[in-house]
Amino acid sequence: MLHIEGLTSGYSAIPVLNDVSIKVEEGQFVAIVGPNGAGKTTLFKTISGIVRPSTGTIRFANQDLLSIRPAQRAHLGIAHVPEGRQVFPSLTVMENLEMGAMTEAGQRDWKHNIERIFEWLPILAERRGQFAGTLSGGQQQMLAIGRGLASSPKLLMLDEPSMGLAPTIADFIFERLIEIRRQSNLTILLVEQRVAEALESADHGYVLEAGRVALEGNNQTLRADDRIRKAYLGM
Amino acid sequence: MTQVLEGFLQALSAGLLIGAVYGLMCVGLGLIFGVMRVINFAQGDFMMLGMYAAFYFFTALGVQATFGNTFGPFVAILLAGPVLAVFGYFVHLTLISRVSGTRTSSLEGEGHYAQLILTLGIALILQNGGLLVFGSVLASIRTPLSSSAWELGPLFYDVSVFINKARGIDAVVSLVTMLLLTLMITRSRIGKSLRAAADNPTAATYMGIDVDRAHRIAFALGTGITAIAGGLLATNYPFHPFVGVEYVIVMYAGVVLGGMGSIIGAFWGGMTIGLVQQMSTLILPTQLQNAAIFVVFLLIIFVRPQGFFGRMVERT
Numbered sequence: 001m002l003h004i005e006g007l008t009s010g011y012s013a014i015p016v017l018n019d020v021s022i023k024v025e026e027g028q029f030v031a032i033v034g035p036n037g038a039g040k041t042t043l044f045k046t047i048s049g050i051v052r053p054s055t056g057t058i059r060f061a062n063q064d065l066l067s068i069r070p071a072q073r074a075h076l077g078i079a080h081v082p083e084g085r086q087v088f089p090s091l092t093v094m095e096n097l098e099m100g101a102m103t104e105a106g107q108r109d110w111k112h113n114i115e116r117i118f119e120w121l122p123i124l125a126e127r128r129g130q131f132a133g134t135l136s137g138g139q140q141q142m143l144a145i146g147r148g149l150a151s152s153p154k155l156l157m158l159d160e161p162s163m164g165l166a167p168t169i170a171d172f173i174f175e176r177l178i179e180i181r182r183q184s185n186l187t188i189l190l191v192e193q194r195v196a197e198a199l200e201s202a203d204h205g206y207v208l209e210a211g212r213v214a215l216e217g218n219n220q221t222l223r224a225d226d227r228i229r230k231a232y233l234g235m
Numbered sequence: 236m237t238q239v240l241e242g243f244l245q246a247l248s249a250g251l252l253i254g255a256v257y258g259l260m261c262v263g264l265g266l267i268f269g270v271m272r273v274i275n276f277a278q279g280d281f282m283m284l285g286m287y288a289a290f291y292f293f294t295a296l297g298v299q300a301t302f303g304n305t306f307g308p309f310v311a312i313l314l315a316g317p318v319l320a321v322f323g324y325f326v327h328l329t330l331i332s333r334v335s336g337t338r339t340s341s342l343e344g345e346g347h348y349a350q351l352i353l354t355l356g357i358a359l360i361l362q363n364g365g366l367l368v369f370g371s372v373l374a375s376i377r378t379p380l381s382s383s384a385w386e387l388g389p390l391f392y393d394v395s396v397f398i399n400k401a402r403g404i405d406a407v408v409s410l411v412t413m414l415l416l417t418l419m420i421t422r423s424r425i426g427k428s429l430r431a432a433a434d435n436p437t438a439a440t441y442m443g444i445d446v447d448r449a450h451r452i453a454f455a456l457g458t459g460i461t462a463i464a465g466g467l468l469a470t471n472y473p474f475h476p477f478v479g480v481e482y483v484i485v486m487y488a489g490v491v492l493g494g495m496g497s498i499i500g501a502f503w504g505g506m507t508i509g510l511v512q513q514m515s516t517l518i519l520p521t522q523l524q525n526a527a528i529f530v531v532f533l534l535i536i537f538v539r540p541q542g543f544f545g546r547m548v549e550r551t
Contacts, residue, residue, distance in 0.1 A: 074443030086438040088431045102443045
């Protein structure tokens with residue numbers, strides 16, 4: 001579904017990503033892990049069109065994504081749940097969800113989607129009239145995920161959903177994501193620093209270090225890999 | 236005693252009526268500067284164009300003949316709004332978009348320096364172009380209502396208040412326009428996407444909102460709104476091609492007073508300025524009206540730096 005090949009990208013002249021190739025197939029849950037500054041967020045921004053790559057190709061659903069304007073990419077079925085949540089603070093929870101549903105598919109499925117989102121993340125139903133800026137960090141993260149789901153995406157991209165959250169809340173959000181995936185069969189691309197949790201729930205993983213893919217493999221191979229066990233899992 | 240009271244009530248009512256129009260004028264800039272963060276020093280001159288557009292609609296393009304002297308001016312003013320909105324749309328498309336929006340969002344100063352110079356340039360061109368095309372003779376959009384009044388009262392004892400009919404209708408038109416705009420911004424899909432684009436342009440792009448298009452729509456709306464306010468002012472005040480200079484600072488003061496980013500705040504900011512301007516005539520000579528506005532402005536900003544409706548916490 002998403003095929004990234006030989007991607008070099010970054011800000012001004014210095015590339016953050018170096019010759020990165022990543023594949024996400026339909027229905028897959030792929031996790032990209034790695035330390036701070038490895039280029040995980042830059043990768044997502046390049047997929048969404050906020051950062052322009054210098055070389056490489058990105059194909060999504062058999063289309064050349066790089067030839068499509070950033071604002072159009074959501075309409076193709078890519079939902080980007082950004083790092084640091086980035087909800088619209090002066091809009092209410094409900095209005096934030098409506099913004100998620102700006103895509104044609106999101107409008108078509110609005111009734112169905114909103115029901116499911118409220119079922120999965122009931123706190124959003126409770127707070128629907130509240131301004132998003134007044135929500136707690138965990139609630140904002142749930143809203144950001146709900147907003148992504150409201151677009152009826154083909155691919156849900158999650159950028160560090162656990163960032164800045166208390167461990168119990170981060171655990172809860174992970175548990176929700178697994179449940180959402182189980183029920184909806186959504187294709188998910190997740191970027192995380194919490195390596196253990198991310199690799200545990202994903203089918204396939206990539207380790208990104210200093211802008212390069214250092215390691216890739218399926219769930220078992222990665223978790224069995226000595227380097228990962230030492231560096232990330234503390235074993 | 237009754238004379239003082241009558242003077243006070245008279246100034247208060249005049250302040251409220253003028254304030255409603257100033258409020259609308261500030262809302263136009265509020266959309267552009269407060270919400271979209273684009274510095275536009277040509278806003279006063281857009282207003283001047285709105286005044287002349289209304290003037291020519293009324294006198295030369297048949298509005299006077301069709302709708303008569305009394306209500307014709309208001310029809311002409313409401314026509315000038317959409318015309319200036321289209322003008323604003325193209326100014327944004329051809330010029331402003333090159334120094335604002337996603338193009339400059341990652342630059343230091345978000346393109347504000349370029350916006351400053353560009354819009355000052357546009358202002359100069361419009362002022363001097365206006366002089367060339369419209370001439371330096373004072374123009375006005377007078378209606379017989381401009382020189383007649385409703386008498387309220389006597390309220391008590393012998394105190395009664397006179398409401399200038401043109402100003403009264405100006406205020407009503409202003410409030411109705413403001414109400415429609417507020418409904419549009421708060422309820423409609425396009426209004427919500429404008430607010431989302433202002434809140435967080437990057438996240439709005441992730442939602443599939445074309446942020447530059449959202450900016451263009453806000454710019455067009457802001458220009459049209461200020462043009463309508465300009466037309467309304469012109470029913471009482473004569474104007475000339477340089478009239479924008481007198482109002483643009485008042486507009487900025489109103490937007491800042493109301494709180495950056497708040498549409499309703501910009502309206503109350505403008506209203507405050509109208510009230511202060513009219514009330515100050517009770518104790519100060521007329522020449523000091525504008526000085527009084529800025530003294531009050533500074534006092535309010537001193538105690539409430541974020542303005543009436545501004546948030547202390549800025550966008551994250």
